[in-house]
Amino acid sequence: MDALSRAVNxxxxxxxxxxxxxSYGTAGFRMRAEKLDHVLYRMGLxxxxxxKYKSGTTGLMITASHNPEExxxxxxxxxxxxxxxxxxxxxxxxxxxxxxxxxxxxxxxxITTENIDMSKPATVMLAMDTRPSSKALAxxxxxxxxxxxxxxxxxxxxxxxxxxFIVCCENTQGQYGQPTExxxxxxxxxxxxxxxxxxxxxxxxxxxxxxxxxxxxxLKMKEMCKxxxxxxxxTSVNDGSSGKLNNQxxxxxxxxxxxxxxxxxxxxxxxxxxxxGDADRIVYFYKTxxxxxxxxxGDKIATLFAGYLSDLLKSSGLKLNLxxxxxxxxxxSSTSYITDVxxxxxxxxxxxxxxxxxxxxxxxxxxxxxxxxxxxVLFSNDAQKAILDQSKKTGLDEATRDAxxxxxxxxxxxxxxxxxxxxxxxxxxxxxxxxDWACEDWDLAxxxxxxxxxxxxxxxxxxxxxxxxxxxxxxxxxxxxxVEGLAAGxxxxxAFVRPSGTEDVVRVYAEADSQQNADQLAYEVGVQVY
Ligand code: 16G
Ligand code: ZN
Numbered sequence: 167m168d169a170l171s172r173a174v175n176x177x178x179x180x181x182x183x184x185x186x187x188x189s190y191g192t193a194g195f196r197m198r199a200e201k202l203d204h205v206l207y208r209m210g211l212x213x214x215x216x217x218k219y220k221s222g223t224t225g226l227m228i229t230a231s232h233n234p235e236e237x238x239x240x241x242x243x244x245x246x247x248x249x250x251x252x253x254x255x256x257x258x259x260x261x262x263x264x265x266x267x268x269x270x271x272x273x274x275x276x277i278t279t280e281n282i283d284m285s286k287p288a289t290v291m292l293a294m295d296t297r298p299s300s301k302a303l304a305x306x307x308x309x310x311x312x313x314x315x316x317x318x319x320x321x322x323x324x325x326x327x328x329x330x331f332i333v334c335c336e337n338t339q340g341q342y343g344q345p346t347e348x349x350x351x352x353x354x355x356x357x358x359x360x361x362x363x364x365x366x367x368x369x370x371x372x373x374x375x376x377x378x379x380x381x382x383x384x385l386k387m388k389e390m391c392k393x394x395x396x397x398x399x400x401t402s403v404n405d406g407s408s409g410k411l412n413n414q415x416x417x418x419x420x421x422x423x424x425x426x427x428x429x430x431x432x433x434x435x436x437x438x439x440x441x442x443g444d445a446d447r448i449v450y451f452y453k454t455x456x457x458x459x460x461x462x463x464g465d466k467i468a469t470l471f472a473g474y475l476s477d478l479l480k481s482s483g484l485k486l487n488l489x490x491x492x493x494x495x496x497x498x499s500s501t502s503y504i505t506d507v508x509x510x511x512x513x514x515x516x517x518x519x520x521x522x523x524x525x526x527x528x529x530x531x532x533x534x535x536x537x538x539x540x541x542x543v544l545f546s547n548d549a550q551k552a553i554l555d556q557s558k559k560t561g562l563d564e565a566t567r568d569a570x571x572x573x574x575x576x577x578x579x580x581x582x583x584x585x586x587x588x589x590x591x592x593x594x595x596x597x598x599x600x601x602d603w604a605c606e607d608w609d610l611a612x613x614x615x616x617x618x619x620x621x622x623x624x625x626x627x628x629x630x631x632x633x634x635x636x637x638x639x640x641x642x643x644x645x646x647x648x649v650e651g652l653a654a655g656x657x658x659x660x661a662f663v664r665p666s667g668t669e670d671v672v673r674v675y676a677e678a679d680s681q682q683n684a685d686q687l688a689y690e691v692g693v694q695v696y
Pocket of ligand 2: 443
């Protein structure tokens with residue numbers, strides 16, 4: 167039997183019972199876990215075809231990130247650890263929606279259009295988060311991979327960024343690191359150790375309270391700590407031993423509710439952070455001596471990173487352009503601060519990591535972050551080479567060389583394949599330590615404008631269409647004018663409306679000079695959508 171017939175045959179074990187049309191969205195397919203069996207089988211098939219197309223090992227991650235424990239999802243990872251290209255999303259959508267009998271036709275269509283040599287070998291690396299449904303879904307994916315003759319390397323539980331990292335290492339012959347979980351800990355911990363070799367501090371304390379969303383990040387951070395030695399003392403909260411995944415905890419909960427997660431009795435002087443369910447997002451928070459809860463979100467992390475890298479660039483004598491990428495959700499104060507004070511170019515793109523990542527590639531050093539805490543830094547090939555050359559150059563004065571070596575080491579601490587909560591945590595801690603800052607010092611850069619997010623349930627979210635990196639609507643008629651009119655009524659008022667890429671809702675964002683005004687503006691805009 168040829169591979170395509172086997173793919174159809176094996177599909178009997180994973181029949182499509184769902185009539186609903188699904189689409190490969192911002193973060194792959196994501197929904198209630200019980201609906202996903204045939205989706206995973208078919209994404210197993212696609213990841214093999216994609217591996218043959220790329221002539222390299224691809225990845226398949228089973229997770230629904232910050233969604234409730236009952237959900238699950240799947241994303242395909244490309245050979246350098248980046249997301250599957252957008253041009254392939256239509257194939258994923260098509261393959262998932264055809265009837266069981268038409269699977270071979272759908273695959274043939276992709277193979278012909280992309281001119282794929284099916285005799286090439288294919289390997290897919292598979293990993294999953296801690297959801298109870300993940301294991302069975304991994305079996306469905308494995309069946310799909312094997313039906314098309316691919317080799318499945320199942321890594322079991324990994325954080326999403328760990329899988330991206332390992333796929334990248336595998337396809338770059340170890341240049342990026344060793345393609346194993348241990349290789350990940352080794353690379354990051356070695357860089358962290360070099361950058362944090364002690365010295366007395368007056369404000370920075372190497373103690374962190376870490377809310378791990380009861381997810382896979384808890385297991386992986388525990389492993390990482392074994393490699394870090396006693397450089398950083400972490401108090402684990404929501405480590406999965408009793409609570410439910412993402413329930414009253416995690417980065418998304420903290421960001422949306424602007425309050426500490428369950429399990430942390432927040433007191434002034436404590437530095438805290440929250441991961442999301444698959445450890446690709448992180449936010450920090452603390453309480454002022456006056457008792458106010460303060461969030462240090464993705465925007466604050468981005469400015470911390472960019473400020474540090476920009477200083478190192480200056481001291482190292484390297485002429486590389488540094489830029490920052492945000493989305494419409496970035497707080498207006500952060501954008502003004504980056505532009506007016508840091509004088510760093512800033513770009514705005516639509517929501518979703520693939521858009522940010524892509525835009526960040528326009529810079530020698532591109533820092534990208536979503537306000538929700540997903541982000542990383544990309545160094546172009548030329549930038550990497552320039553940094554390595556400079557750190558090895560003889561005849562430089564000590565301060566210049568030291569800055570170049572630091573840049574090189576920070577580069578090794580960053581998971582450039584995708585936003586990574588563990589890597590980002592280690593970078594934040596390194597910068598705070600080197601600057602000898604407490605959270606209050608970090609937070610001084612700018613003051614966030616109060617903001618509010620709402621979701622509105624509508625019959626058909628696709629009615630709302632946007633332009634200008636989702637900052638303006640083009641449809642339905644009149645909505646944009648109404649939103650602008652409402653925002654103009656508030657000092658520093660800004661609002662936008664966009665259809666969610668992951669849920670059947672329309673999202674509203676508003677900011678203004680006071681919390682009350684931001685709430686009011688969000689409500690008024692929400693009424694327009696409803
Ligand atoms: C996904 C995206 C995240 C984005 C969020 C928006 C990836 C890996 N993740 O979680 O970046 O912020 O969706 O969701 O791209 P929304 O479209 O429902 O607002
Ligand atoms: Zn996530």
